[in-house]
Amino acid sequence: MHLILFGPPGSGKGTQADKLVSRYGLAHISTGDLFRSEIRQKTEFGNKAMEYISRGELVPDALTIEMLRARVAALSDVRGFIYDGFPRTLAQAKALDEMLAVKGDAIHLLLALDVPEDEIVRRILHRGLSSGRPDDTDEAIIRNRITVYHQETSVLFDHYAVHGVAHRVNGLGSIDEIFDRLCRHLDPLF
Ligand code: ADP
Numbered sequence: 001m002h003l004i005l006f007g008p009p010g011s012g013k014g015t016q017a018d019k020l021v022s023r024y025g026l027a028h029i030s031t032g033d034l035f036r037s038e039i040r041q042k043t044e045f046g047n048k049a050m051e052y053i054s055r056g057e058l059v060p061d062a063l064t065i066e067m068l069r070a071r072v073a074a075l076s077d078v079r080g081f082i083y084d085g086f087p088r089t090l091a092q093a094k095a096l097d098e099m100l101a102v103k104g105d106a107i108h109l110l111l112a113l114d115v116p117e118d119e120i121v122r123r124i125l126h127r128g129l130s131s132g133r134p135d136d137t138d139e140a141i142i143r144n145r146i147t148v149y150h151q152e153t154s155v156l157f158d159h160y161a162v163h164g165v166a167h168r169v170n171g172l173g174s175i176d177e178i179f180d181r182l183c184r185h186l187d188p189l190f
Helices: 013-024 033-041 044-053 061-074 090-101 117-131 139-151 156-159 176-190
Strands: 002-006 027-032 081-084 111-116 164-168
Touching: 002 013, 002 156, 013 027, 013 081, 013 176, 027 033, 027 061, 033 044, 033 061, 044 061, 061 090, 090 156, 111 156, 111 176, 117 139, 156 164, 164 176
Parallel strands: 002 081, 002 111, 027 081, 111 164
Antiparallel strands: none
């Protein structure tokens, strides 16, 4: 089972991914979390990624894809994966598709959380009060992340919609309401 949880920054992907993991027993792969872990450990990889993250830009594809590959390879023997925050560019999507195709696999489902921009900015600023993430406290950096999302990432919906696996889900409401909406797409697949 390969599921992409899609949507702009601050749309609730991480929160929902945690709940989906407990319900369906999938492995959660968040490239943002992986980068933050590298940054905390002060690896060379983390230092490079931090330059981009602190400006609200995307980390270059080569670095991101390498990290993703290593993480997937380390998690053998799982029921499936939830990709959160990956892919974010067409090159990343192609790399992921190829990685899966080698094993005769493909993305089964992409669920896109739909949340209006003002609500996203509000949520991220709120998260910034306690997350300790410097990229969550500066509105200009947050707006830049949203612009990058529109320029580079949002087109990926169509990349997967062509295969009939992409669906939009209303991302407004309580955490449980949104979770129920996601489960309605996932339950039939389990
Ligand atoms: P958010 O969903 O709030 O943007 P993430 O934790 O997913 O938070 O990402 C934080 C930052 O990490 C992004 O703004 C970006 O700089 C970097 N990042 C995460 N995933 C990717 C990716 N797939 N490709 C490039 N950069 C990424």
